Amino acid sequence: MSKELSTEEKIREAAKRVFVEKGFDGCSSREIAKEAGMNVALVNYYFCSKKQLFKLVFETVMEDFMMSTLEVFKRDLSLESKMRIFIEREYEFLTSHPDIPRFIISELARGDKFEFDPRPILEKIEATGVFEELTKAQKQGVIRKMDLTNLMILISANCQYPFVGKPLMKHLNKLDEDQYTELMMLQKQYVTEMLIGYLFIQKNK
Amino acid sequence: MSKELSTEEKIREAAKRVFVEKGFDGCSSREIAKEAGMNVALVNYYFCSKKQLFKLVFETVMEDFMMSTLEVFKRDLSLESKMRIFIEREYEFLTSHPDIPRFIISELARGDKFEFDPRPILEKIEATGVFEELTKAQKQGVIRKMDLTNLMILISANCQYPFVGKPLMKHLNKLDEDQYTELMMLQKQYVTEMLIGYLFIQKNK
């Protein structure tokens, strides 16, 4: 049982659910308190302000999101295997948390709401060794040479967009949840094949 | 001069700017009125309510966004040319309106705020003949066979994500506006090459 949550934790978890679903502007302190089954004043008692609670939630969501998939680059595998597993994990994570990247992007877009310092998360990403590995692979002619930012966008686009753009695609194609999940299974395969095919340089000239 | 805008038009244009930038929940009627240089009461005088003004703005933004690029499919060109021009136009449009897809997706995600009927826009899309052309090309073995929704997501991902995810990428890579624009030029080329290479079936076995 996960009943043994403290008041502070209950509020944090409720806030995560509500913030991710509705955004900072789209919900009230009272709604978060209600979701946690607590009094409104407790939000400020434990977290000082709605803004500060949000900042805390945002940072943990951001870290969960980035780290859940990048771990694979610490493993001892070929780059191609890592890439395949990374995409697999990304789709796995996003299937159960499809609204997280949209949340992160939307909130970062209105950055004046809180000051987000990307350095801690950047250091953790760098600690996985992704960047060195990719740079090395480029020098060795294993993968296509391009700015790592372009490469990152290419991969993120094909992993995240199918979930970020889900509301749009569901509206235009009138799909229910099951149909969309099925589409994502296929999408993952197409994306993997396309990205691997494009990024990795074929040896047999 | 574009000074000859009526009060109604001034409010509509101001609302578009503010809504797209901050979202429905992120702004007030008073902010829109101020942006238009008008009295608050005029918003409701001309548009009945904030919600109705939003609905109107959303529909026009949606149509502009979808139609600005799909027109190319009405032209008499090879499918590959159309695809290349489509991607070109998409990057062109999104370079000057980078926040529009994020706006559309974010607002659709919280769909209980207004009832959006996708049928009018869908009919216009179908009138361009894209779907028939793609289906025909699949039957003839010109392009890879897959559900058109998967195909649409594949293309949208690689065109829209670089702009939708701009806040995230700018934060993680500490890029200024000029650097990002430059990256998008390159991104467009990679994406075009990758998509054409993957989707179109090579003839020389």
Add this chain to the structure above:
DNA sequence: ACCATATTTAAACAAGCGTTTAAAATTTGT
């Protein structure tokens, strides 16, 4: 058992929200 501390509560605060009102100003038709 008691007291100090920590937690939780209901109530209230000013400020901002979307919207309405009714009067003022302007435009229009004749």
Add this chain to the structure above:
DNA sequence: ACAAATTTTAAACGCTTGTTTAAATATGGT
């Protein structure tokens, strides 16, 4: 030029917002 209709205004409406207060309750150490 005048009256009717339209447009614009300032002010107010009731309600919700984030936050604070002070009293009530629960907890823990001695």
